[in-house]
Amino acid sequence: xxxxxxxxxxxxxxxxxxxxxxxxYPVTCHQNCLQLHLGCQKNILEIYIQQxxxxxKMSTGIIYDNxxxxxxxxxxxxxxxxxxxxxxxxxxxxxxxxxxxxxHLKPRAATKEELxxxxxxxxxxxxxxxxxxxxxxxxEQLSSKxxxxxxxxxxxxxxxxxxxxxxxxxxxILDGKIKNGMAVIRPPGHHAMKSEYCGYxxxxxxxxxxxxxxxxxxxxxxxxxxxxxxxxxxTQQMFYDDPRVLYFSIHGYQNGAFWPHLRESxxxxxxxxxxxxxxxxxxxNEIKMGNSDYMAIFHELLLPIAYEFNPELVxxxxxxxAALGCPEGEMEVTPACYSHFTNSLMGLANGRLAVxxxxxxxxxxxxxxxxxxxxxxxxxxxxxxxNLDAPKRSAQQAIxxxxxxLRRHWNCLQHLEEFNVQEIKDPMNLPENKxxxxxxxxxxxxxxxxxxxxxxxxxxxxxxxxxxDAQLDALIASTCLDVQPNRVGxxxxxxxxxxxxxxxxxxxxxxxxxxSQTSIAEETSGFFRNLxxxxxxxxxxxxxxxxxxxxENLIKTLKYAVDSRGTKNVMFxxxxxxxxxxxxxxFQEDVxxxxxxxxxxxxxxxxxxxxxxxxxxxxVNIGLQPNCGDAEIFSxxxxxLLPIAYQFGPQLIVIxxxxxxxxxxxxxxxxxxxxxxxxxxxLSVTFENSLVINSSLSRIKSCVxxxxxxxxxxxxxxxxxxxxxxxxxxxxxxxAHNPYWNALQFNMQVPDVNVLVPPFMNDEKVLRYNPExxxx
Numbered sequence: 001x002x003x004x005x006x007x008x009x010x011x012x013x014x015x016x017x018x019x020x021x022x023x024x025y026p027v028t029c030h031q032n033c034l035q036l037h038l039g040c041q042k043n044i045l046e047i048y049i050q051q052x053x054x055x056x057k058m059s060t061g062i063i064y065d066n067x068x069x070x071x072x073x074x075x076x077x078x079x080x081x082x083x084x085x086x087x088x089x090x091x092x093x094x095x096x097x098x099x100x101x102x103x104h105l106k107p108r109a110a111t112k113e114e115l116x117x118x119x120x121x122x123x124x125x126x127x128x129x130x131x132x133x134x135x136x137x138x139x140e141q142l143s144s145k146x147x148x149x150x151x152x153x154x155x156x157x158x159x160x161x162x163x164x165x166x167x168x169x170x171x172x173i174l175d176g177k178i179k180n181g182m183a184v185i186r187p188p189g190h191h192a193m194k195s196e197y198c199g200y201x202x203x204x205x206x207x208x209x210x211x212x213x214x215x216x217x218x219x220x221x222x223x224x225x226x227x228x229x230x231x232x233x234x235t236q237q238m239f240y241d242d243p244r245v246l247y248f249s250i251h252g253y254q255n256g257a258f259w260p261h262l263r264e265s266x267x268x269x270x271x272x273x274x275x276x277x278x279x280x281x282x283x284x285n286e287i288k289m290g291n292s293d294y295m296a297i298f299h300e301l302l303l304p305i306a307y308e309f310n311p312e313l314v315x316x317x318x319x320x321x322a323a324l325g326c327p328e329g330e331m332e333v334t335p336a337c338y339s340h341f342t343n344s345l346m347g348l349a350n351g352r353l354a355v356x357x358x359x360x361x362x363x364x365x366x367x368x369x370x371x372x373x374x375x376x377x378x379x380x381x382x383x384x385x386x387n388l389d390a391p392k393r394s395a396q397q398a399i400x401x402x403x404x405x406l407r408r409h410w411n412c413l414q415h416l417e418e419f420n421v422q423e424i425k426d427p428m429n430l431p432e433n434k435x436x437x438x439x440x441x442x443x444x445x446x447x448x449x450x451x452x453x454x455x456x457x458x459x460x461x462x463x464x465x466x467x468x469d470a471q472l473d474a475l476i477a478s479t480c481l482d483v484q485p486n487r488v489g490x491x492x493x494x495x496x497x498x499x500x501x502x503x504x505x506x507x508x509x510x511x512x513x514x515x516s517q518t519s520i521a522e523e524t525s526g527f528f529r530n531l532x533x534x535x536x537x538x539x540x541x542x543x544x545x546x547x548x549x550x551x552e553n554l555i556k557t558l559k560y561a562v563d564s565r566g567t568k569n570v571m572f573x574x575x576x577x578x579x580x581x582x583x584x585x586x587f588q589e590d591v592x593x594x595x596x597x598x599x600x601x602x603x604x605x606x607x608x609x610x611x612x613x614x615x616x617x618x619x620v621n622i623g624l625q626p627n628c629g630d631a632e633i634f635s636x637x638x639x640x641l642l643p644i645a646y647q648f649g650p651q652l653i654v655i656x657x658x659x660x661x662x663x664x665x666x667x668x669x670x671x672x673x674x675x676x677x678x679x680x681x682x683l684s685v686t687f688e689n690s691l692v693i694n695s696s697l698s699r700i701k702s703c704v705x706x707x708x709x710x711x712x713x714x715x716x717x718x719x720x721x722x723x724x725x726x727x728x729x730x731x732x733x734x735x736a737h738n739p740y741w742n743a744l745q746f747n748m749q750v751p752d753v754n755v756l757v758p759p760f761m762n763d764e765k766v767l768r769y770n771p772e773x774x775x776x
Contacts, residue, residue: 162185
């Protein structure tokens with residue numbers, strides 16, 4: 001715990017890491033060091049200083065400008081897009097001591113040249129003419145020409161500032177000054193089209209920054225993830241035929257009844273020309289979608305495709321209007337779930353991730369969701385969320401529809417099984433294991449000449465609002481935001497040879513264990529048990545153990561976790577090329593431990609064995625062949641292990657690894673990173689000492705990088721077509737566990753031909769608005 005007026009010495013050569021801290025605490029120079037005088041603060045700041053000194057990098061930037069509160073509607077104070085959105089986020093970030101830990105970037109206005117990358121000159125001149133304009137009636141009349149918009153005398157300047165600040169954030173990330181960062185800006189941008197303002201948006205902040213990265217930085221692959229509840233139709237339009245930009249949007253749709261009421265927001269709009277397959281819409285056709293639905297989209301679609309795409313930069317259009325309590329979306333994503341979204345993307349692009357604020361209109365869920373996003377960018381543990389359940393039926397249909405139209409474009413979707421449509425007599429009456437995609441649009445294709453400018457925002461019933469507010473209070477109060485003093489613990493028997501070969505291990509906390517007079521096996525078990533104890537005690541968030549006879553000691557350590565420490569749910573994942581039968585036998589009737597293995601080698605029917613008696617479902621054997629590579633291993637994690645892990649809700653994850661198998665060191669590190677989203681990051685990886693050879697050292701290094709939150713390279717073999725035998729094996733496992741884990745809802749057969757065109761579908765408007773369907 002920090003003491004009052006404590007003085008911390010920081011080398012002056014790295015003082016720029018603490019610009020955010022220095023802004024709030026007295027600093028004086030002394031013998032090439034900075035004396036940082038800290039007042040009474042929680043130990044979170046001390047931990048951060050310690051961990052930053054170890055990683056030798058200020059990794060997260062933040063950019064905002066307090067002038068952004070000036071933008072507001074003059075004639076209707078009930079607009080949801082209001083200054084309090086901006087101030088509430090900064091206030092919550094300040095309460096959690098997040099702003100002090102960021103590198104504060106200087107906001108700036110976008111240049112005319114930057115705007116013209118995606119907008120017409122008229123888009124600039126029309127808004128420029130309103131700068132400082134005091135005629136409220138004229139501003140309202142101009143606003144009425146655009147859908148869901150208001151213009152303030154400050155709007156032009158602040159729109160330039162929002163766009164320029166987004167470019168500045170991306171520029172700093174690409175220049176290596178920061179690893180990731182967040183732009184807390186307004187007005188938002190993802191509805192601003194090339195030549196038309198729309199939906200509170202004037203200039204498309206994310207699109208401008210992406211185009212800047214393409215044109216000036218020479219990037220070839222950018223992933224834009226848009227999780228705002230409203231479809232970012234403008235961003236889609238700007239990159240619709242550009243294969244360099246993969247646009248992925250999850251949004252409310254309700255078959256066109258939800259704003260912006262566009263046909264182009266549906267799932268079958270997948271790009272044009274060279275960009276075919278690079279535009280992905282996941283439309284939500286009902287309200288009250290929650291964590292289970294969104295995480296299913298991440299596991300089944302976004303993450304497999306993103307890893308195959310291998311972006312050089314990830315930009316998030318981060319709207320928080322799908323969050324619980326927001327009147328716009330009426331969805332139920334909890335604030336903590338946004339940390340899971342963010343963390344799952346941080347393994348991509350060497351960690352180069354820019355999060356840019358879009359919507360979000362319930363101040364409590366907006367500020368909490370945005371703050372927890374920034375907290376995750378800073379490297380804090382991902383908070384636990386309630387165990388996931390089955391995604392809703394309409395979410396399953398949306399995901400299957402997207403899989404169907406994209407299956408020819410992405411190798412990771414080759415696992416879909418097809419059926420012969422000629423054998424189907426009635427597509428409306430299919431067996432449960434078959435899926436037939438449909439297109440339905442209940443919106444209007446007509447655009448009015450003018451739009452309403454008053455009383456257009458949805459108003460919540462006061463009773464409903466109070467109930468949602470109480471739910472949010474309970475969620476916020478129950479969310480654990482503890483940060484362990486040591487991010488990664490390390491133990492080995494002996495430790496010296498490994499530490500000598502891998503310098504990165506010196507940045508771990510060494511778990512000390514006194515040598516005993518007992519047998520080597522007991523001594524080794526003690527080493528591993530101490531690491532697990534340090535994790536369960538909250539001294540370390542995660543850890544790595546290199547020990548002898550790891551299978552025998554794993555059994556003892558797992559029993560120690562559940563019997564001696566009372567850990568309720570433990571997930572054990574055997575990633576060794578020769579999985580151990582004895583571990584599964586020891587726990588095949590224990591509902592507290594879920595045992596999963598990656599490779600075959602136990603018995604021919606292992607993939608269909610799910611456990612005994614009451615513990616059925618707690619044995620998960622994927623059964624991959626030893627020659628399988630990254631693509632097959634990632635597929636098994638996305639389609640089986642991650643959905644099961646989220647539904648199981650472990651309090652601790654234990655992984656056994658070795659040097660054999662075809663998984664690359666980078667692939668192994670990426671898998672470890674993905675698992676840090678679960679169990680609050682309480683994750684232990686063990687390697688067997690006698691098997692630590694050169695190939696294993698690279699995996700250990702990649703593992704340490706993942707647990708430290710350092711950038712990890714991308715697997716080289718994740719892009720190839722999935723091995724046919726592995727596809728069948730994963731299908732079999734999925735079917736075997738489907739009765740026990742209802743998160744596994746996507747093992748359905750799809751039509752073997754395009755049924756979205758005549759003679760199967762005869763809606764001429766579908767083809768008129770989307771002629772690309774004829775060629776998909």
